[in-house]
Amino acid sequence: MCWRTDLAAMPRYGRRNLTRAAGPEMPTHPEKPPDQSRIVAFLAKESQVPLADVARIYEAERAELALGARVTKYLHIFAIRNAQEILRKQSADPQGT
Numbered sequence: 001m002c003w004r005t006d007l008a009a010m011p012r013y014g015r016r017n018l019t020r021a022a023g024p025e026m027p028t029h030p031e032k033p034p035d036q037s038r039i040v041a042f043l044a045k046e047s048q049v050p051l052a053d054v055a056r057i058y059e060a061e062r063a064e065l066a067l068g069a070r071v072t073k074y075l076h077i078f079a080i081r082n083a084q085e086i087l088r089k090q091s092a093d094p095q096g097t
Helices: 012-018 036-047 051-067 075-092
Strands: none
Touching: 036 051, 036 075, 051 075
């Protein structure tokens, strides 16, 4: 069975859903980059680690992820996750041994 849609054969009420709706188009919003200072502040508060240390860890993780990335829109999400893991390991092993 072919699922081809023949608009002439369809009742008038069925055609309306297949054609473009009249009215204003959805506005396109430019992508806002993530606010890295807020991300770092959140991670520092969460882990009880100084801002400078968290910023260094977060930036290093983000830079490492960006090296081979084709799509960079969601890098901050993975950088946050990686930084949280590093900070958790540091808090579990404060001597660094």
